[in-house]
Amino acid sequence: MLRIAFKSLLAFLMIISLYPSGHAQAKVELISNTPLSERLHDITLHSPALGKQTSLRVILPKGYEESEQTYPVLYLLHGCCGDYKAWTARTDIEKITEDLPLIVVMPDAGRGASYSDWYNGGAYGPPQWEKYHIKELIPWIEQRYRAKGTREGRAVAGLSMGGFGAMSYAARHPDLFVAAASFSGVLDTNLDPEFLEKTIFQNQEKVPPGTVWGDRETNEIIWRSHNPWDLAENLQGVDLAIHTGTGEAGGPLDGGLESPVEETCFVMSTSLHNRLDELNISHVWDSYGPGSHTWGYWQRNLHQTLPRFMDIFNNPPEAPIPFQYKSAESSFSIYGWDVTFDREKMEFARLSDVKKTGFKLQGSGKADVQTAPWFKPNGKYHVKIKGDRGARVVKTRADDEGRLRVSLDFTSKHAGDELSVSIKHKKN
Known part of the structure; x- marks a missing residue:
């Protein structure tokens, strides 16, 4: 009990690092932690990214307090017009x-905030829902609880708007989620x-x-930079499942209701399914026919998904190498690589x-590229940079951690230019 109390005190006072590491720090303050049952906790945090208090529910594995085991985590996201209580209610x-060695985290995400950092007329700033979930909440969970704290120990799932959140987060951060x-x-x-x-x-x-x-016509790139269809190539290596009804009347779990909203989601889900097929990215496609936008189907989807997730946690696939990643952000980190652009527009x-x-x-x-620590610390390397206008060789040295830094200057200011970089160790 003393160890548990000490951990609770640390969590209350702790300064939580932004996720991934290597950036400024933000304070996530624990406001309250109310047990609702032996395993279910209702938690309130203060989030700098949101500029306000926000709530979540956490389900712990049975026997968590007596165990020293570490556990995988499922981040379970609610849909539009709901809140963090929806899944338990x-x-x-x-x-x-009850019998799964699994921590379930159900955060709030706003009634229609769409799991994104808001544009706010170009001012940006709070609410920053993605920043909260990815850079504040995940590190807080992994320091507060005995979570595995690796890609192989995290999965994300959600319904409706939360389905968007799950696939958008997985596509924008495939190095964080295995499924x-x-x-x-x-x-x-x-x-x-x-x-x-x-x-x-x-x-x-x-x-x-x-x-x-932002406005769709003038800020289309922001819309597309969050859209799972546009980012589908990033999902290589993530175990994926898409479940949807058609919205037609006659489904078995809703009294035969027709649902225009489910029809819209069916069309969108089908579009991502087709895109994944085009890219030869393996995924579960469960188009179950007539069915409305209602909880009976989402509970069934959850029952189908949990065993699959547990199998993946027990035998996780390795992160893909080689990999590819598409982003419209001016800087991004992926699988330990950091890329920063200096350019005229997004x-x-x-x-x-x-x-x-x-x-x-x-x-x-x-662009400035810093590699993951894949190379010999302090080793000398020849870096060949090749583009349409020829090639040049740069001599460089890895840092103490085995990272290389490469600066790239594209031949024009238009998107689409590509530079090829080859790396060769220079033996002494």
């Missing part, structure tokens, strides 16, 4: 995880921007048009064919 999640599942998810926002802007953003968050991702860039012998980078302007 509407499903048997506590009962069906992702969507239940009736909003998985291709290119198909019906008005559905999100009016039905979710304006009607639920009560914000002016363009607040969340646009997609692609880091690809990444392995120990080199990589390719597509983009514009100038």
Whole structure:
């Protein structure tokens, strides 16, 4: 008990590092932790990324306090118009995880905030839901509880807007999650921007048009930079499952209701499924026919998903090498690699064919690339940079951790230029 009390005190006072490491720090303050049952806790935190208090529920494994075992974590995301209580209020999640060695985390995400850092008319700033979930909540969970704390020990799933969140987070951060599942998810926002802007953003968050991702016509790149369909290539190596009904009447778990919302989600889910097929990315595709946008189906999806997740946790696939990653952010970190662009406008860039012998980078302007610690510490290397206008060789040295830094200058200011970098160890 003394050890548990000491850990609780540390969690209350702890300064939590942003995730991934290597950035500034943010304080996540524990406001309250209320046990609702032997395993279920209702928790309130203060989040700097949100600029306010926010709540979550955590389900611990049976016998957690007596054990010293570490556990995988499932981040279970709610849909539009719901909150962090939805999964425990509407499903048997506590009962069906009773005998599983699993921590379940159910965070709040706003009624229609769409798991994103808001544009706010170009001012950005709070609420930053992605920053909260990824850079504050995950590290807090992994320091507060005996979580495994690796990609192989994290999965994410959600329904409707939460299905979008699960696939968007997995696509934007494939180095954080080994598996992702969507239940009736909003998985291709290119198909019906008005559905999100009016039905979710304006009607639920009560914000002016363009607040969340900006105006679609002038800020399309922000919309697409969060869209699972546009980021589908990043999902290579993540175990994926997509579940959806068609929205047609006659489903078995809803009294035969028709659902235009489920029909919209079906079209979007089908679009991502087809895109994954085009990319030869393996995934579970469960299109179960007539069925509405209701909890009976999502509970069934959850029952189908949990055994799969537990199998993956027990035998996780290795992170892909070589890998590729597409992002529109001016700087990003992926599998230990850090890329920062100095360019005129936001646009997609692609880091690809990444392995120990080199990589390719597509983009514009100038870029600074720091590799993962894959190389001999303090070792000397020849780096050959090749583009349309020829090639040059740069001599460099790895740092004490075995990271190389490569500066790239693209030949034009237009997206689409690609530089190929080969790396060769120079033996003394």
